[in-house]
Amino acid sequence: MSDQKPTDSIFDQLNAFGHKKVVFCNDPDTGLRGIIAIHDTTLGPAFGSTRMWSYKSEADALYDVLRLSKSMTYKCAIAGLNMGGGYSVIIGDSRKDKTEAMMRKFGRFVKNLNGEFITSEDVGTNPRDMEYIRMETQHVTGIPESLGGSGDPSPIAAKGVFMGIKAAVKELYGNDTITGRSVIVQGIGHVGENLVKLLRDENAKVYISDINDERTRQVSKKYGAEAVSNNSIFDIDADIYSPCALGATINTQTIKKLKCGIIAGSANNQLQNEQEHGEMLLEKGILFAPDYVINAGGIINCYSELMGFSKKRTLQLTENIYDATRNVLKLSKLENISTTEAANKIAEKRIADIKKVKSTY
Numbered sequence: 001m002s003d004q005k006p007t008d009s010i011f012d013q014l015n016a017f018g019h020k021k022v023v024f025c026n027d028p029d030t031g032l033r034g035i036i037a038i039h040d041t042t043l044g045p046a047f048g049s050t051r052m053w054s055y056k057s058e059a060d061a062l063y064d065v066l067r068l069s070k071s072m073t074y075k076c077a078i079a080g081l082n083m084g085g086g087y088s089v090i091i092g093d094s095r096k097d098k099t100e101a102m103m104r105k106f107g108r109f110v111k112n113l114n115g116e117f118i119t120s121e122d123v124g125t126n127p128r129d130m131e132y133i134r135m136e137t138q139h140v141t142g143i144p145e146s147l148g149g150s151g152d153p154s155p156i157a158a159k160g161v162f163m164g165i166k167a168a169v170k171e172l173y174g175n176d177t178i179t180g181r182s183v184i185v186q187g188i189g190h191v192g193e194n195l196v197k198l199l200r201d202e203n204a205k206v207y208i209s210d211i212n213d214e215r216t217r218q219v220s221k222k223y224g225a226e227a228v229s230n231n232s233i234f235d236i237d238a239d240i241y242s243p244c245a246l247g248a249t250i251n252t253q254t255i256k257k258l259k260c261g262i263i264a265g266s267a268n269n270q271l272q273n274e275q276e277h278g279e280m281l282l283e284k285g286i287l288f289a290p291d292y293v294i295n296a297g298g299i300i301n302c303y304s305e306l307m308g309f310s311k312k313r314t315l316q317l318t319e320n321i322y323d324a325t326r327n328v329l330k331l332s333k334l335e336n337i338s339t340t341e342a343a344n345k346i347a348e349k350r351i352a353d354i355k356k357v358k359s360t361y
């Protein structure tokens with residue numbers, strides 16, 4: 001799954017990423033300027049969140065939505081969901097520019113796709129926005145529990161990351177016991193805090209760091225985790241580094257410093273350059289549990305909402321992340337390829353196989 005921007009030409013970009021459809025949502029009356037990208041619908045309707053962000057340029061917004069929608073195709077495929085990959089972005093400052101009318105107009109654009117695209121919340125959008133979209137179309141998830149939705153996906157996302165960590169521990173140490181292992185959790189927001197709880201419940205030694213000092217103090221006290229400064233996390237000799245804040249924290253500089261045996265966290269796009277840094281980690285012998293494999297709990301939660309699954313079934317699907325991660329790590333070892341390359345291979349194979357199934361009408 002290449003993450004390189006190939007060209008400035010819109011059509012060449014669509015060809016390079018392999019997109020099926022891109023819809024530009026322009027509405028001067030409400031100020032809506034958005035893009036819905038549908039990457040692949042072989043496995044089912046395209047599933048993807050809606051991000052609102054002050055992009056520096058329209059080209060940046062397009063590149064972001066193309067990249068994010070393609071990775072959703074892979075995430076759904078490897079999680080075993082019958083959903084394709086999509087994403088949408090709205091250009092603007094979510095704190096200043098967002099209105100009910102804008103979100104409902106966006107909902108109308110989603111409605112016009114007749115179920116080919118189903119959305120949920122992301123950076124810059126929240127359950128209230130999903131309620132507005134829901135007023136115009138049923139093709140939205142992440143609705144509050146009080147309105148019959150699945151609510152906050154973060155605890156399930158954290159559970160999936162925890163299963164991914166266990167699978168990586170099993171691969172490296174021969175058993176998946178977390179007790180006594182040391183873990184650095186970088187970013188203790190919605191997912192990070194839930195992960196700290198799961199790790200501490202199994203008596204792991206947990207280090208935490210966040211740019212929000214007050215939050216760090218609270219989480220440290222609540223769970224008995226050791227607070228460390230953001231600058232020092234790469235100097236700590238821990239078994240596992242769990243990035244749960246932003247992407248691209250794994251790059252040429254940080255790989256040189258890393259002392260851990262495993263990287264496994266929730267942040268999307270952790271490798272600054274998928275191919276180059278995936279191979280560097282392979283050479284250094286650090287086991288990288290690919291982010292899109294182990295952070296699929298959030299989307300599994302939305303999928304369950306869509307399918308009307310019980311909480312028990314949602315949990316089962318999330319626990320499957322353990323086996324999905326094991327399969328990726330095994331293939332990486334067998335073929336001596338990076339774990340990301342192994343994950344991409346498994347995802348692409350499932351899509352190719354199901355394409356054959358769907359060739360009969």
Ligand SMILES: NC(=O)c1ccc[n+]([C@@H]2O[C@H](COP(=O)([O-])OP(=O)(O)OC[C@H]3O[C@@H](n4cnc5c(N)ncnc54)[C@H](O)[C@@H]3O)[C@@H](O)[C@H]2O)c1
Pocket residue numbers: 153154157186187188189190191192209210211212215230244245246247266267268295296297298299
């Ligand atoms: N919430 C979900 O269900 C879900 C699902 C899949 C993936 N993810 C990904 O997981 C990551 C965390 O998601 P979240 O919902 O917990 O977000 P969040 O905004 O609740 O938490 C992020 C935390 O990271 C901290 N942070 C920001 N920059 C930092 C830095 N440079 N160093 C240390 N800490 C920093 C923030 O202060 C915040 O506490 C994101 O990359 C998100 O895309 C989330």
